[in-house]
Amino acid sequence: MPETNDTEWPLHLDALVAAPANHRLLFEDGAVRVLEVTVEPGERENLHHHRWPSLMVVLARPNYRNFDADGNEIPPSGGTPASPALPRALRLPPQRLHAIEVAADAPHGFRGIRIEFKTPEP
DSSP states (O other): OOOOOTTTSOGGGBHHHHOTTTEEEEEEOSSEEEEEEEEOTTOBOOOEEEOSOEEEEEEEOOSEEEEETTSOEEOOTTOOOSSOOSSEEEEEOOEEEEEEEEOTTOSSOEEEEEEEEOSOOO
């Protein structure tokens, strides 16, 4: 299980706290947290992290850019899909500080469901 201490993963930079306009809590218990993730065309979400490994179910994926804590562009989490077929599910490790920005001319926003696993995998 990855380290999830508050020094390495500050609570004020958690996705729900730092980027609440883009992350909505759908469910949470001691084992999992489920987030709806949305980013509209022309929008850049606030810098935030995801401290737990997760499954991301991508429902809509327009062109977007991903940025690190220093503002440098980084590869999209989960890579670039070989096939544009959606929905798409992918495993993600914990993610350090990042923010995505959807292109202003995108026909739609980014939409996904992120299932974060707070407990060790079996």
